[in-house]
Amino acid sequence: MPAATYGSVPFSEQIEFFKRKLNIPTRGWTDIYGRHHDYAFMVAGANRDALLGDFRTAVEKAIADGGTLEQFRTDFDDIVARHGWDYNGGRNWRTRVIYETNLFSSYSAGRYEQLQQFEYWRYRHSDAVETPRPQHQAWDGMVLRRDDPWWTTHFPINAWGCQCYVEGLTEDDLTDEGITVDQAPEVNMVTHVIGKRSPNGPRTVQVPEGIDPGFEHAPGRSRLQSQIPPEKPTPPIAGSTGGRGLPNARPSDALQTPRALPDAMRLPKDGGEDFYARNFLEPFGATLTEPAIFKDVLGERLVIGADLFRTKRNGALKADKNGRGQYMRVLAAGVIDPDEIWVRMEYHEALKKTVVRRRYIARFTLPGEQVPVLAVYELGPDGWTGVTVFKSEADINDMRVGVRLYQRK
Known part of the structure; x- marks a missing residue:
């Protein structure tokens, strides 16, 4: 799987997942949290409908057409100039966060739907990540049943910039490759204080170790259940x-x-x-x-x-x-x-x-x-x-x- 270029291979489940999101203006990134991203499209600080609508169009184009980060940055610059938007953070960092988070999460949500036909799932760590996370590397190759509770909090993406993914396996795959189903690792919860500079003030959350706050859910799972x-x-x-x-x-x-x-x-x-x-x-x-x-x-x-x-x-x-x-x-x-x-x-x-x-x-x-x-x-x-x-x-x-x-x- 070309993990470094998610947007280059869009598929119908990914596109449909993103199209069904609602535009939600926000003041900070903590306004929409966790599984609620299954239903909402937001850009932190984009609190005007027209501004958010233009960002939505640019992201949807990147997903549907396989647009690159550089192409998205061109659209981003045009939108910022047109609306006079004053945003926090550097331009390159901000565009990468918006582009990668939306493309990777919609890709994962589409994969979550596709993988329901497989009884076993295998966690894969991407070598394309510049700074690998030790926990994600430790999970690489682990095979669990699809209904193992571990997946509800650890299905990728699991952090900012994470490019991990999941493969589906059948009983025949396990036999042919000599694979043994693993025991899910123990989940250690870690307390984080997020949104310290948010207009709405800070909040305290608990997430599994190795997972960034806001990513402790399986993209698309709540949508599927609904x-x-x-x-x-x-x-x-x-x-x-x-x-x-x-x-x-x-x-x-x-x-x-x-x-x-x-x-x-x-x-x-x-x-x-x-x-x-x-x-x-x-x-x-x-x-x-x-x-x-x-x-x-x-x-x-x-x-x-x-x-x-x-x-x-x-x-x-x-x-x-x-x-x-x-x-x-x-x-x-x-x-x-x-x-x-x-x-x-x-x-x-x-x-x-x-x-x-x-x-x-x-x-x-x-x-x-x-x-x-x-x-x-x-x-x-x-x-x-x-x-x-x-x-x-x-x-x-x-x-x-x-x-x-x-x-x-």
């Missing part, structure tokens, strides 16, 4: 065609013959909320602590994580809602390998607009059950809902409404 939809209180409904003007329709053919599942897909009773949630998440590569990005059979990306089952009131897991826990593996199988995928449109009264819902439908037989089990998982702008029920053929067809995007062959 994409996990909440659960709606009502199950998927057997909808009508939605009224005139909406392209919803019903099929003329029948749903495919149900597929047989082994009895192991039916989980034990009284397994507990954590147990049922884990069994839904595991086939997607997600855990109770780390979400995963899943691509369905059509390439649509879904963010799957434990927050699917957390209540808004107290964050408790409700994976066994309405006794569905036993069939969590069946519901997951219906999303991973559905019989059909539908999109349907309906008018949402609260949102005052027409919304599109994506519905995954699959039917399976289980040993000892006379009626096949129907798995339906529906996703919309206001959340998700899912059911596993034993239904008749007529009831099943009521779920097949909208525009069919996919039919299993």
Whole structure:
């Protein structure tokens, strides 16, 4: 990986991450701290909308076009002259901080999203750094599971000017290279006083040793978690065609013959909320602590994580809602390998607009059950809902409404 020239190889996840940031005027660099940078674009001391907007355009151009530091400095000089901005620090130092921090952090956020498909991650220290940090060098080559808590605070970038990065590994990679999964090093917290010259005054923070204040988070992690939809209180409904003007329709053919599942897909009773949630998440590569990005059979990306089952009131897991826990593996199988995928449109009264819902439908037989089990998982702008029920053929067809995007062959 060309660590010294991050901007020369932009990719879609990196560009999309940066584009979705909001411009936030600030007086000092501590105004926006840590994971909040996932959502905010700021330049310390740029407290006017027009000034910040111009910096935003220059940084976005550098990311999207692979612009160099020298090219960014030319844009910086033009912006400063145009707005008469009086900034702290030398020109070369200030431009390097703005350029490298935004490019490296957006690159890392994009990589964080891409790496969700790998079960193991390997920390890499870049030889391009002029003054290497001993802790970062010590972490070079360390392999940990993707869901190891160490990554939540140590996923690069980890300091000003840091160019460390992470590689994804599979089980086959571990076997082929003879790699053993490591034990995460002990995390020693260090107290720092930051913002001593900030207009808002100093503040005290604690960060892991080897991490600069403000970098003790995985870029993009909070953004990824925020994409996990909440659960709606009502199950998927057997909808009508939605009224005139909406392209919803019903099929003329029948749903495919149900597929047989082994009895192991039916989980034990009284397994507990954590147990049922884990069994839904595991086939997607997600855990109770780390979400995963899943691509369905059509390439649509879904963010799957434990927050699917957390209540808004107290964050408790409700994976066994309405006794569905036993069939969590069946519901997951219906999303991973559905019989059909539908999109349907309906008018949402609260949102005052027409919304599109994506519905995954699959039917399976289980040993000892006379009626096949129907798995339906529906996703919309206001959340998700899912059911596993034993239904008749007529009831099943009521779920097949909208525009069919996919039919299993």
